[in-house]
Structure formats: structure tokens, C-alpha cells
Amino acid sequence: MKRIVIDPFTRLEGHGRIDIFLDDAGDVANAYLRVPELRGFEKFCEGRPVEELPRITPRICGVCPSAHHMASTKAVDAVFHVDPPPVAKKVRELYYCAHMCHSHIAHFYALAAPDFVLGPTSDPAQRNILGLIAKVGVDIGLQVIKTRSDAQYIQEVIGGKATHSVCGLPGGVSKAITEEERADFEDKAKSMVEFGKFSLKLFNDVVLSNKEYVDIILGDIYFMTSYYMGMVDANNKVNFYDGDIRVVDPEGKELVKFKVADYLDIIAEHTEPWTYLKFPFLKKIGWKGLVDGMDSGVYRVAPLARLNTADGMATPLAQAEYERMYSTLGGKPAHHTLANHWARLIELQYAAERLLELCQDKEITDPNVRTLPTATPTEGVGVVEAPRGTLFHHYQTDANGMVEKVNLIVATGNNNAAMCISIKKAAQGLIKAGKVVNEGILNMIEMAYRAYDPCIACATHSLPGQMPLEVVIYDKEGKELDRLSQYIS
Amino acid sequence: MKTLVLGLGNPILSDDSVGFRVVQGLKAEFSRHDLTLMESSAAGLGLLDLITGYDRVIIIDAIKTEGGQAGKIYRLNAENLSNTRHYASPHDINLATALELGKKLGIALPRQIIIFAIEVVDVTNFSEKCTPEVEKAIPLAVSMIAEELSGD
Numbered sequence: 258m259k260r261i262v263i264d265p266f267t268r269l270e271g272h273g274r275i276d277i278f279l280d281d282a283g284d285v286a287n288a289y290l291r292v293p294e295l296r297g298f299e300k301f302c303e304g305r306p307v308e309e310l311p312r313i314t315p316r317i318c319g320v321c322p323s324a325h326h327m328a329s330t331k332a333v334d335a336v337f338h339v340d341p342p343p344v345a346k347k348v349r350e351l352y353y354c355a356h357m358c359h360s361h362i363a364h365f366y367a368l369a370a371p372d373f374v375l376g377p378t379s380d381p382a383q384r385n386i387l388g389l390i391a392k393v394g395v396d397i398g399l400q401v402i403k404t405r406s407d408a409q410y411i412q413e414v415i416g417g418k419a420t421h422s423v424c425g426l427p428g429g430v431s432k433a434i435t436e437e438e439r440a441d442f443e444d445k446a447k448s449m450v451e452f453g454k455f456s457l458k459l460f461n462d463v464v465l466s467n468k469e470y471v472d473i474i475l476g477d478i479y480f481m482t483s484y485y486m487g488m489v490d491a492n493n494k495v496n497f498y499d500g501d502i503r504v505v506d507p508e509g510k511e512l513v514k515f516k517v518a519d520y521l522d523i524i525a526e527h528t529e530p531w532t533y534l535k536f537p538f539l540k541k542i543g544w545k546g547l548v549d550g551m552d553s554g555v556y557r558v559a560p561l562a563r564l565n566t567a568d569g570m571a572t573p574l575a576q577a578e579y580e581r582m583y584s585t586l587g588g589k590p591a592h593h594t595l596a597n598h599w600a601r602l603i604e605l606q607y608a609a610e611r612l613l614e615l616c617q618d619k620e621i622t623d624p625n626v627r628t629l630p631t632a633t634p635t636e637g638v639g640v641v642e643a644p645r646g647t648l649f650h651h652y653q654t655d656a657n658g659m660v661e662k663v664n665l666i667v668a669t670g671n672n673n674a675a676m677c678i679s680i681k682k683a684a685q686g687l688i689k690a691g692k693v694v695n696e697g698i699l700n701m702i703e704m705a706y707r708a709y710d711p712c713i714a715c716a717t718h719s720l721p722g723q724m725p726l727e728v729v730i731y732d733k734e735g736k737e738l739d740r741l742s743q744y745i746s
Numbered sequence: 747m748k749t750l751v752l753g754l755g756n757p758i759l760s761d762d763s764v765g766f767r768v769v770q771g772l773k774a775e776f777s778r779h780d781l782t783l784m785e786s787s788a789a790g791l792g793l794l795d796l797i798t799g800y801d802r803v804i805i806i807d808a809i810k811t812e813g814g815q816a817g818k819i820y821r822l823n824a825e826n827l828s829n830t831r832h833y834a835s836p837h838d839i840n841l842a843t844a845l846e847l848g849k850k851l852g853i854a855l856p857r858q859i860i861i862f863a864i865e866v867v868d869v870t871n872f873s874e875k876c877t878p879e880v881e882k883a884i885p886l887a888v889s890m891i892a893e894e895l896s897g898d
Contacts (some may be wrong), residue, residue, distance in 0.1 A: 301872035398851050
């Protein structure tokens with residue numbers, strides 16, 4: 258049996274890796290995503306005042322600290338049995354929409370777009386944001402930087418710090434938005450709405466108008482049927498900050514809609530000896546292994562899952578794009594993993610529109626931003642939709658509010674089984690009869706998991722690291738035959 | 747010369763906090779109007795935002811090299827960066843790419859970038875303490891950077 262290893266080195270110690278096992282005929286038998294673990298996070302939290310967790314949990318990694326901050330703040334609300342005043346919820350949602358804009362812009366322009374603008378099998382030295390800008394122009398590059406910075410700036414003003422925010426308190430937020438800030442945010446939100454339109458047009462012109470790319474998106478190697486999970490509002494529209502969690506089956510029918518506090522009734526976690534990262538699955542369906550389809554409890558989160566789960570988008574421009582996407586893809590739910598990039602841009606449009614709505618809300622500068630907690634703290638669950646999917650924080654405390662237990666299910670954890678299946682399918686479609694893997698094929702396998710925008714760092718409590726890849730091909734006896742790499746200098 | 751001294755890392759992940767700790771040490775010694783001392787966990791595009799507008803940037807971060815000696819301090823410059831896989835994030839671009847991007851877009855980048863990288867041991871256990879050898883390197887790094895700055 259041949260073994261192919263795709264080995265992403267990280268910034269420091271500890272790295273994830275993809276192992277691809279070939280059978281005797283040289284076809285792909287199995288593919289696994291293996292990740293390391295950082296130790297002691299739960300223990301680090303134990304014995305500390307629970308209201309400190311919104312400032313500690315974002316330190317798990319530097320990629321989406323704002324998502325952890327918000328999920329944690331909501332969990333702490335629940336621990337103290339306190340309901341924040343309406344304006345505090347709106348301020349948090351405004352902040353959170355800015356975070357979604359910021360994160361989605363970075364992923365699309367820095368990581369996803371180069372595959373499509375330059376081509377999935379192009380030279381990796383060119384296939385990056387620099388190559389992208391060489392192709393689309395410096396003006397667009399400047400706009401990407403500016404819009405992303407604006408979104409970061411809004412988070413900084415509300416959050417109190419540039420990356421690791423300190424605004425979330427049990428029962429509300431630490432300070433109100435002033436009229437001057439509101440007016441500034443409104444201007445920035447307006448340009449973000451325009452940037453959302455521009456990004457969707459770029460996707461349309463560059464990706465959807467190119468038959469070769471559309472064929473890749475719709476092709477078998479990036480197709481996988483599964484259950485989908487996402488947060489929805491009272492009208493079953495996508496919501497990033499608050500709502501119930503809905504799960505739909507591979508045909509789009511609702512399997513269950515549940516309150517966040519009941520997540521342990523719905524989700525269980527399977528473990529495998531070869532990875533530290535657990536495999537969450539739907540209890541109702543059961544764990545059937547790393548297989549897709551109606552009978553497997555594997556579900557997916559992230560942008561495409563959120564759109565598949567919901568009945569639509571709550572803002573007009575995003576809703577129009579939502580309808581256009583499903584009519585192009587041939588109906589709902591869409592099982593084309595690469596459509597995550599399209600869904601991500603539709604979410605960028607929604608986040609920008611919702612941001613603008615909140616900036617124009619008459620109540621948004623109301624100074625009453627906190628309800629003081631008075632009940633004895635016990636236990637609570639807080640959930641948000643992180644840029645890369647549903648994020649659960651669950652805390653238990655003693656009567657003094659000191660942490661006794663912490664459980665997190667992060668977005669990349671939710672997608673763990675699905676990513677393994679997607680990698681396997683891509684590998685099966687691209688490596689046949691022992692054909693030697695080349696650079697382009699390597700990237701096309703990587704595209705299967707890049708679509709999920711995975712955050713290995715966060716999922717394993719590990720460190721941020723670039724995703725350089727190394728493929729090692731072994732023969733039956735385990736002797737190394739060939740070695741290919743990218744992003745390793 | 748408008749200078750930014752930037753400590754990078756994760757303050758609660760054992761030796762990964764070394765950049766933060768060195769900057770905290772410098773804060774106790776320095777207060778100069780042309781000097782900004784900052785701790786951050788940013789990467790890629792986020793770093794570009796932070797360093798824009800300065801004449802000089804001194805970055806302090808953890809590094810792990812093959813067979814490296816714990817606590818060893820390396821002084822690197824921007825040219826060394828293209829040969830390292832440091833300063834990267836799975837969701838972002840690395841510093842070398844960020845700098846090149848800034849150049850291409852005409853953003854006002856520092857003329858001089860110096861990196862002090864400290865060889866570390868433990869970056870997998872959550873803790874507010876560094877390992878002993880790395881702990882010993884902190885005052886040494888503080889004085890090396892203080893000397894770098896005293897030449898102004």
C-alpha cells in the first residue's frame with residue numbers, strides 16, 4: 258500500500274497533516290486529516306472567574322478572536338441568568354457583523370480568489386494575493402485593504418482593543434456608541450455594502466463566466482451530500498449573532514431546530530485514535546464512519562451550510578444573490594463544497610447590509626448598555642456563527658462564579674468529518690492508478706479543505722500557521738518514492 | 747525616527763508569550779515620544795495595519811528551529827523573512843507577502859524592519875509562564891533591544 262502525506266508545517270511546533278493511503282492498484286483507499294493538540298486549555302480556565310473567559314478564550318488563537326469573544330460573552334450571560342438590554346444586543350451584533358465582513362474579505366481575497374483568478378493549477382509562487390493584484394489591479398488591492406481595515410476599526414472602537422476585545426460583559430457591553438462614532442460607522446458600512454456588491458460582481462465576472470471554473474465547482478470531486486447546521490432567526494433567515502440552531506437533511510428538510518442550551522441532546526462526539534480532534538455527529542442519525550449521505554450523522558457548518566439551512570437572507574441585496582446562487586446551482590440544498598466561496602460573498606453582502614441597518618437604528622446610541630446580574634451563577638451555553646461555522650461555548654461554575662468546567666465545540670471541529678470526506682473525494686478523483694501527484698493536483702486537493710476556511714489552530718487549540726503542503730509518496734514497503742511541496746521555501 | 751517595537755505571540759501559551767514579555771520589560775525602561783511599544787497577536791494583513799506609518803519596526807517573536815538551543819536570540823532582518831515560514835496564519839498571508847503587498851500598493855511601510863527571534867521550547871501547553879531557559883533570555887533580549895535603540 259502506498260501512502261501519500263500532505264504535511265502543512267506551522268509557524269512553530271505542532272502541525273496538521275493529510276495522509277492519503279493508496280491501495281495496491283494505486284487508487285485512493287482512504288484520506289485522513291490529522292491534527293495536533295495544545296494541552297491544558299480547560300485546566301487553564303478552571304478556577305478563574307467566569308466573566309474573564311470572554312477575554313481568555315479569544316487567546317486560543319489569533320484568527321477569529323471576536324467570534325470567541327461573542328460566544329463566550331453570551332455563555333457568561335447564560336451562566337449569570339441575565340438578559341442584556343436590547344441596545345446591548347444590537348451593539349454586539351453590529352460589532353459582530355463588522356467581524357464577519359473583516360474575516361470574509363480576508364479569506365476570499367487572500368486565500369480563495371487566487372485559485373480562481375489565476376487558476377487552480379497555476380504556479381504557487383503566483384497563486385497568492387500578489388498575483389491576484391497583478392491581475393485585477395492595484396486599485397482593487399487598495400480597496401480590499403481599506404475595507405478590511407474599516408471593519409477592523411469598528412471592532413476596535415466597540416471592542417476597546419484592536420484584536421482581542423474586552424467589551425463583552427455579563428448582561429451587556431462595557432460602553433455605549435456615541436453619535437459621532439455611529440455616523441462614522443454608518444459611512445464605513447455604506448462603503449462595505451458597495452464593496453460586497455463589487456465582490457459578487459467580481460465573482461460573477463471572473464469565476465461564473467468561466468466555464469472551466471464552473472465545471473470545477475459543479476464537478477464530482479467537490480460534491481458531497483450531508484446534513485447542514487446553522488443559526489437562524491425567528492423567520493428562519495441566516496443570523497450570525499443570535500437565534501436557534503437548525504439542522505436540515507441532505508434533501509433540505511428540517512431534521513430539528515433546537516435552543517442552544519440543548520446542544521448536547523443533538524450532538525455527540527466520536528473519537529478516533531489517530532487524531533486529537535473529535536468528530537461531532539448528529540445523535541439522531543448516529544456515527545456511521547467517515548461517509549456522506551442521508552444515513553450518516555455527519556453534518557457541515559460554514560457559509561454554504563448556513564445558506565442551505567436557512568430559508569433565506571434577511572436583507573434585500575443578499576436575498577437576491579441567494580436566489581441567484583441556488584437557481585444557478587440547480588436548487589437547494591447545494592452540495593458543491595466549492596460553492597462555499599460564493600456563499601461566503603453572499604454572507605459578506607448580508608453582514609454589510611445588516612451592519613448598515615444597525616448603524617441607522619435609532620436606538621443604537623442608547624446609553625443603557627448593561628443589565629447588572631443579580632442571580633447566582635450556575636451553568637450556561639453561548640453560541641454564535643463564527644466565520645467558519647457554528648461555535649459552541651459551554652461553562653459550569655460554582656456559586657461564586659468560579660469556573661468548574663469548560664466545553665467548546667468550534668467550527669472546524671464541527672466540519673472535521675466532512676473535511677476528511679471532502680479530501681478523500683478530491684483525492685479519489687485526482688489520483689488514479691498510482692499516477693504521480695503533481696503540484697496542480699496537490700493544490701486541487703487542498704482546495705477541498707480550503708473551501709471550509711478551516712482553522713486548525715482553533716480546532717486543536719493549536720497555533721496559527723501557514724498552510725504549506727508537503728506530499729510524500731511511499732511504496733508498499735514504506736520506502737519514499739517522491740516528495741512534492743508548496744509554500745515551503 | 748518613529749519606531750514601533752512589537753511583541754508578537756500568545757500571552758497564555760507558555761514560551762509563545764516571550765515577545766509580549768520582552769515588550770513588557772522594555773515598557774518598564776523606556777518612555778520616549780518617538781517610540782511605541784506594543785504587544786499583539788496579529789498576523790498577515792493585520793500586521794500590515796499595525797506597522798504602516800512607522801520609519802522603523804522592531805519585532806520580537808518566538809521561533810523554533812531544528813536543533814536550536816533554548817533561549818538563543820537571533821537578530822534577523824526583512825531579507826531573512828522570505829526564507830522563513832514564521833509569522834504566518836492559516837487564515838491570512840505571511841509577513842513577507844504582507845510587506846510585498848504593501849510595497850505594491852504604495853502603502854507607507856517602515857524603511858527598516860528588525861526581528862528579534864527567541865528560540866523556544868514549549869508552545870503547546872497553556873500557561874502564563876515561560877520555560878526556565880526562555881525566561882532567562884528575556885532580560886538579555888530587553889538589553890539587546892535597548893542597545894539597538896540607544897544608537898538613535
